[in-house]
Amino acid sequence: MGLKDDLDRFREVGEQRREDLAEFIQYGELGASGRDDVRIPIKIVDLPAFEYDKLDQGGVGQGEGAQPGDPVGQPQPQPGDGDEEGDPGEEGGEHEYYEMDPEEFAEELDEELGLDLDPKGKRVIEEKEGPYTDITRSGPNSTLDFERMFKEGLKRKMAMDFDEEYLKEVLKVDGVGPQTAFEWARGESIPVSKAWLVDAYSKIPDDEKTTWASLEEVEENVDREPIQAKIQREGIKHVPFRREDERYRHPEIIEEKEKNVVVVNIRDVSGSMREKKRELVERVFTPLDWYLTGKYDNAEFVYIAHDAEAWQVEREEFFGIRSGGGTKISSAYELAQQLLEEYPWSEWNRYVFAAGDSENSSNDTEENVIPLMEAIPANLHAYVETQPTGTAINATHAEEVQSHFGDSENVAVAYVSGPEDVTDAIYDILSTEGGDDE
Known part of the structure; x- marks a missing residue:
């Protein structure tokens, strides 16, 4: 077995040692991945290297000035390695990742959490003849x-x-x-x-x-x-x-339907949503985006930020925005209802995911948010409460939504106080979806 075979073997071991999927979702670096490319860090596996005799007994070929324990063939500085002699280089080192597409991610998450979401076809893209199963009294x-x-x-x-x-x-x-x-x-x-x-x-x-x-x-x-x-x-x-x-x-006429989905992600960006709360939102929403991208033929995403008012943002801005304003969650649902007009319920599967610390302006949940959730047809509505330090006195939005909808098959409420709750929240959300009530 040669050196190349050794290196290939170590790479294979490295892939096997990538972070566990649940561990990656809860604690890993999500920012290295894109929406269509999930990159999971590989736990470091050191390649073997020859070293000088650590017993200080010398040895054949030991060069002048070498110390016991030094790796053999240590590379010498080359022009361009640093700005000047002794200066550190500007380029970062390469990190190893196990890369998977959203389809593989969805498969693994199904297996990891015991999920089995069956995407529903909506938009008819083709009609074709199927088996000769229909019978009539006349014909050629x-x-x-x-x-x-x-x-x-x-x-x-x-x-x-x-x-x-x-x-x-x-x-x-x-x-x-x-x-x-x-x-x-x-x-x-x-x-x-x-x-x-x-x-x-x-x-x-x-x-x-x-x-x-x-x-x-x-x-x-x-x-x-x-x-x-x-x-x-x-x-x-x-x-x-x-x-x-x-x-x-x-022949039976079979309709080929494309599995389309639009995912509306809503996030509270008011002053109370500090860094830890924002990070928990990202840890829940990002895997949900990957999962649904992997499950559906065509997935589109809408991102809405809100304080007392709501506005549409790009994905790159979504998790980092913070404002000093108050909170009115219904403003986000009003905007979502408008934006979803471009995605007819008869042609698109819909998921509406919202997250925040459950703080809301007085009576807004009961008088406005709940009626809007009932008025927006969707496969699933979900609210994720992120409260790292425990529920605040006026943080009642999640409880009010849960109390109103009870065990509804298209409304889920999840509570996340730390990274260890993230996979449970994802399971609670994705396992709630019921039938396709059009």
């Missing part, structure tokens, strides 16, 4: 369902057929003519016509018309052959088809 001959027609004809044949030889023996009973035999056959549910009996009786020689003394004697001495056995013995010579047996196959 090429689509005639012959198998079905044959089965119908075969059922009719089995219902209409009878053991002719047995009936001929019945006609040989002394004193039994076509009329008596016909009445007996009707009682036995044998589908024979009187005309057939008359014709069969006329062909029996006179000396055989007294072969049997009674019908009971025929039953005791002559075996009646079941219709199935007769068909197996003789084969199917004729199947009585009728016009009403004809059915024509038509």
Whole structure:
């Protein structure tokens, strides 16, 4: 095994030693990743290096001035390594990451947290012919369902057929003519016509018309052959088809639907939302964005910041903004309702995620926010309370929302007081979504 094989092996070990997904979400560096590229740091694995004898016994090839324990072949300073001799270089060192796309992230998060979100298709992008499952009474001959027609004809044949030889023996009973035999056959549910009996009786020689003394004697001495056995013995010579047996196959029309999602992320940026609270919002919202990007064919994101007023921002600004204003959460939902008009509920899955420290202006939650949440159709509404030091006296928004909606299948409330609560909050949110109530 050569040096290259050793290095490849160490890289493989490094990937296996990347941070656990839950640990990464709770404590890792999220900022190194983009929305479509999740980068998880690899725990450092030192590559092996030859070192001088630490027992100070010298050794072959030890250069002048080398100290025991120094790595062999330590690189010498090169021009450009520093601005001047002894100055540190300006370029940062490279860090190793395990990179995954949002699809892989979503798969791993499903496995890690026991989730299984099944994205719903909304917008019809194509209609195509599926299996020939629809049946009609008319159509081109090429689509005639012959198998079905044959089965119908075969059922009719089995219902209409009878053991002719047995009936001929019945006609040989002394004193039994076509009329008596016909009445007996009707009682036995044998589908024979009187005309057939008359014709069969006329062909029996006179000396055989007294072969049997009674019908009971025929039953005791002559075996009646079941219709199935007769068909197996003789084969199917004729199947009585009728016009009403004809059915024509038509293809089922299948709608191909694109799985579209729009995610509205709302964040309180008022003066009470200090750094630790903002960081907890980022730790919850960022993995949710990655997860939904990985689950849906087409994912779009809307970011709304609010204090007493709300405004739309870019993702890059969303987690860092802080203002000194008050708080009116309903302003964000009013803006969200306007922006979602571009994403019709009939064509888009919708998620509305809001986060803050649960502080809100007086009566705003009950009088404005809750009615707006009920008025905005969405797969899921969620509110995440971030209170690192415990709930403040006037931080009641999350409790009011939870109390009003109870165990609703499209409203989730999560409480995060530290990084250790983040994965539980993500699970609470994503496991709440119920059916698609359009």
